[in-house]
Amino acid sequence: xxxxxxxxFLVKKARDLVTDDPWAAKAWLITSRTLYPTDFGIQYEMYTxxxxxxxxxxxxxxxxxxxxxxxxxxxxxxEISVITAALRNDAQDKQTQFLRGLFETLPGxxxxxxxxxxxxxxFNTLERAEMLLLLLxxxxxxxxxxxxxxxxxxxxxxxxxxxxxxxxxxxxxFVCDVLPLIINNPEVRLPPNxxxxxxxxxxxxxxxxxxxxxxxxxxHQGSQDTADLKSPTxxxxxKYVIEGLTEKSSMIVExxxxxxxxxxxxxMRCEWQMDKANRSCGEILHRMKDLCRYINxxxxxxxxxxxxxxxxxxxxxxxxxxxQYVGSIQPSLFxxxxxxxxxxxxxxxxxxxxxxxxxxxxxxxxIHKRRKLGDGREKTLSSDDEECSGKVRNRHIxxxxxxxxxxxxxxxSFKVARESWELLHSQEALEKEVTRICISWKTETWLWLRxxxxxxxxxxxxxxxxxxxxxxxxxxxxxxxxxxxQGTLEQQRALIxxxxxxxxxxxxxxxxxxxxxxxxxxxxxxxxxxKVQEEIPKVKPRFRKGSDLKLLPCTSKTMMPxxxxxxxxxxxxxAFTDIRDDLALGxxxxxxxxxxxxxxxxFLKAVDKICxxxxxxxxxxFNYVTNIDMLEEFAYLRTTEGGxxxxxxxxxxxxxxxxxxxxxxxxxxxxxxxxxxxxxxxSRCGENLMVVLHRFCISEKIILLQTLM
Numbered sequence: 001x002x003x004x005x006x007x008x009f010l011v012k013k014a015r016d017l018v019t020d021d022p023w024a025a026k027a028w029l030i031t032s033r034t035l036y037p038t039d040f041g042i043q044y045e046m047y048t049x050x051x052x053x054x055x056x057x058x059x060x061x062x063x064x065x066x067x068x069x070x071x072x073x074x075x076x077x078x079e080i081s082v083i084t085a086a087l088r089n090d091a092q093d094k095q096t097q098f099l100r101g102l103f104e105t106l107p108g109x110x111x112x113x114x115x116x117x118x119x120x121x122x123f124n125t126l127e128r129a130e131m132l133l134l135l136l137x138x139x140x141x142x143x144x145x146x147x148x149x150x151x152x153x154x155x156x157x158x159x160x161x162x163x164x165x166x167x168x169x170x171x172x173x174f175v176c177d178v179l180p181l182i183i184n185n186p187e188v189r190l191p192p193n194x195x196x197x198x199x200x201x202x203x204x205x206x207x208x209x210x211x212x213x214x215x216x217x218x219x220h221q222g223s224q225d226t227a228d229l230k231s232p233t234x235x236x237x238x239k240y241v242i243e244g245l246t247e248k249s250s251m252i253v254e255x256x257x258x259x260x261x262x263x264x265x266x267x268m269r270c271e272w273q274m275d276k277a278n279r280s281c282g283e284i285l286h287r288m289k290d291l292c293r294y295i296n297x298x299x300x301x302x303x304x305x306x307x308x309x310x311x312x313x314x315x316x317x318x319x320x321x322x323x324q325y326v327g328s329i330q331p332s333l334f335x336x337x338x339x340x341x342x343x344x345x346x347x348x349x350x351x352x353x354x355x356x357x358x359x360x361x362x363x364x365x366x367i368h369k370r371r372k373l374g375d376g377r378e379k380t381l382s383s384d385d386e387e388c389s390g391k392v393r394n395r396h397i398x399x400x401x402x403x404x405x406x407x408x409x410x411x412x413s414f415k416v417a418r419e420s421w422e423l424l425h426s427q428e429a430l431e432k433e434v435t436r437i438c439i440s441w442k443t444e445t446w447l448w449l450r451x452x453x454x455x456x457x458x459x460x461x462x463x464x465x466x467x468x469x470x471x472x473x474x475x476x477x478x479x480x481x482x483x484x485x486q487g488t489l490e491q492q493r494a495l496i497x498x499x500x501x502x503x504x505x506x507x508x509x510x511x512x513x514x515x516x517x518x519x520x521x522x523x524x525x526x527x528x529x530x531k532v533q534e535e536i537p538k539v540k541p542r543f544r545k546g547s548d549l550k551l552l553p554c555t556s557k558t559m560m561p562x563x564x565x566x567x568x569x570x571x572x573x574x575a576f577t578d579i580r581d582d583l584a585l586g587x588x589x590x591x592x593x594x595x596x597x598x599x600x601x602x603f604l605k606a607v608d609k610i611c612x613x614x615x616x617x618x619x620x621x622f623n624y625v626t627n628i629d630m631l632e633e634f635a636y637l638r639t640t641e642g643g644x645x646x647x648x649x650x651x652x653x654x655x656x657x658x659x660x661x662x663x664x665x666x667x668x669x670x671x672x673x674x675x676x677x678x679x680x681x682x683s684r685c686g687e688n689l690m691v692v693l694h695r696f697c698i699s700e701k702i703i704l705l706q707t708l709m
C-alpha cells in the first residue's frame with residue numbers, strides 16, 4: 001500500500017514539473033520506473049509526456065513495453081484504438097501523421113500481434129472487418145490465413161442484416177478492399193465456383209453503385225441524419241453506407257475499370273481463353289463472338305468454363321455500354337441536377353421527315369402566284385422533299401451534335417450493348433445463365449435498363465414488343481417517382497414512344513389517342529418554330545428515309561412538333577384515299593401549317609383533291625388556319641380562274657345558304673360572309689402558330705379521334 005502511495009506521489013511530482021521543467025519531470029519518472037518497474041501508472045505517465053511532446057521514437061518504445069508487460073490494461077487499449085483509427089484514416093493532419101509514425105517504430109511482429117489483438121477487442125462487425133483489413137494490407141502474408149474468412153464474414157453479415165441493396169457497407173468492404181487482396185494473392189487457393197460467386201457479387205455491387213439514383217441518396221441522408229439525432233451514441237450501419245459510398249472523399253474511383261480488372265484476374269485464375277488484358281469493350285465482344293463460333297454446346301463438361309467466360313464478359317460489356325447510353329440520353333437518372341447543367345433527356349423515335357415527301361404534283365397547275373422564301377429566292381424542290389425508295393438494311397440514328405456533343409461515343413455504346421444482348425440470347429445455354437443472373441440481381445426493377453431495352457427493341461423494329469416494354473417502363477416510372485426530376489414532360493417519354501410504335505403498326509387511332517394525351521400536358525412553345533425546323537436539315541445526314549431514327553430532346557419545343565407530325569401522318573393516309581373524307585383533309589391542312597413551307601407540296605395535293613371533288617366542307621377552317629399562303633389559295637379557289645370551287649368553311653354554312661336564298665338571292669350573302677371572314681383571318685396571321693395548333697388538339701380531341709374510327 002505504501003509502494004502504491006509512493007508511486008502516485010512520484011507521478012504527481014513529475015506531472016507538476018512537466019510545464020516548467022520537462023527534463024526534470026522525465027528524470028523523476030526514470031527514477032520512479034527504476035524503483036517500481038512493475039507499476040503501470042509510472043510507465044503510462046512517461047508515455048503521455050513523450051506522446052504530448054510528439055517524440056515518436058521514445059513514445060513508441062514505451063508503448064511497446066506497455067503492450068508486452070501490461071496487455072490487460074484498458075488505458076493501453078485505448079491508446080492502441082486511437083492509433084489504429086489513425087491508420088485507417090486517410091486524413092493528413094499533424095496528429096494523425098504522428099500516430100502513424102509512432103506505430104511504424106514498433107517491431108513488425110508487435111505490429112501484427114497488436115492489430116490481431118485489437119481485432120479481437122472489436123464487437124461491431126464493420127469495425128472488426130476494418131481492423132482485420134488493416135492487418136491484411138500491412139502484412140500480405142496474413143491474407144492466406146484471414147482473407148477468405150474475412151470475405152465470408154462480410155457476406156454473411158450482409159445477409160443477416162437484411163440489406164435491401166447490394167450497395168451497402170458490407171459489400172463495399174468485401175468488393176473494394178478484401179476481394180482484390182484475395183484474388184491477387186497466388187498463395188490463396190480458390191475453386192472456380194467460388195471465384196464465379198465473388199465475380200457475381202462484385203459485378204452486382206459495381207453496377208448498382210454506378211447506376212444508383214442521386215435523389216435516393218439525398219433522401220436516405222436526410223432520414224439517417226434524423227435517426228442519428230435521436231440516437232447519437234449509436235453508430236448507424238446505414239449511415240456508414242452513406243459515408244462509405246456517397247461522400248466525395250470516399251467515392252469509388254473508376255468503378256468500371258475496377259470491375260473489369262476483377263474480371264481479368266478471374267479469367268486468368270479460371271484459365272479462360274484470354275490472350276490479352278486491358279481490352280476495350282468492342283474487342284472483348286469481338287473475342288466472345290469468335291468463341292461462340294466454334295463452341296456450339298456450352299453445356300458440355302469441357303466447355304462450361306467458356307460458358308462462364310462468354311456470359312460474364314459479354315454481360316459486363318452489355319451493362320457498361322447500356323449504362324453509358326442511358327446516362328447520356330437521360331443523365332438525371334444518375335446525376336443530381338444542378339442549375340448550370342443542361343440535363344434535358346433525349347428520346348429515341350422514328351424519323352418522320354418523309355411525311356412531306358410522298359407527293360407527285362404538277363406545279364404548273366398552280367402558277368397563279370409565286371411563293372417566295374424570306375430571302376426572295378423562288379422555292380424549288382430539294383432532295384429532302386423527295387421520296388427515297390429501296391429496302392433499308394441498316395437503321396441509322398440521327399443526332400444533333402449540339403444537343404449531344406459526344407454523339408459518336410453514345411451511338412457506339414448503343415451498338416455494342418445491342419450486339420452484346422443479341423450474343424447473350426443467341427444460344428439457349430447462354431440465355432438460361434443470363435436469365436438466372438438477372439433474376440438474382442432483380443434487373444426487372446432497374447428503370448434505366450428498361451429504358452435501354454425499350455430503345456433497343458424500337459431500333460429492331462419490333463413495335464408490338466416495344467409497346468409491351470413501354471407499359472413496363474410506365475409502371476416502373478410510376479413506382480419510382482423520386483427519380484423523375486424533369487417533371488411531367490419526362491414522364492411522357494413512354495407515352496410518346498408508344499404513339500410512334502402504334503403508328504408504325506398502322507394503329508392510327510391509338511396513335512392519335514396517345515398523342516393527344518401528351519398534348520394535354522404540353523405547354524406550347526412561344527418561339528418561332530419555323531426557324532427551328534429550317535435548321536434541322538443542315539445537321540441531318542443523308543440516309544435513306546423510312547429507316548432512320550432520331551434522338552430528340554424531350555422538351556415541349558421538340559416534342560410538340562413531333563406529336564403534330566405523327567397526327568399529320570395518320571390523317572394524311574385517310575385524307576388521300578379514293579374515299580372522300582373532307583374532315584381528315586381539313587385536319588391535314590391545319591397540321592400542314594406546322595413546318596411551312598416544307599409541307600407546301602402536300603398542301604397542293606390537298607388542293608388538287610378539292611378541285612377534283614368540286615367542293616370542300618370544313619367548318620373549323622377559320623378557327624385554326626392562319627397561314628397566309630393557304631388563305632390565298634382558298635380565296636383563289638372561289639374565283640372563276642380557280643374553278644369556282646364550292647367551299648363550306650364557315651360554321652353552319654348550310655343554314656346560311658338557305659337564309660340568303662330567301663332574303664338576298666342565291667349565295668350572294670354567303671360570298672360576302674366568306675370575304676369578310678377571310679379578311680378577318682388575314683389579320684390573325686401573326687398569331688403564335690404553336691398556340692393555335694395546341695388549341696386545335698385540345699379543343700377538337702373528340703372529333704379528331706372520331707375521324708380515325
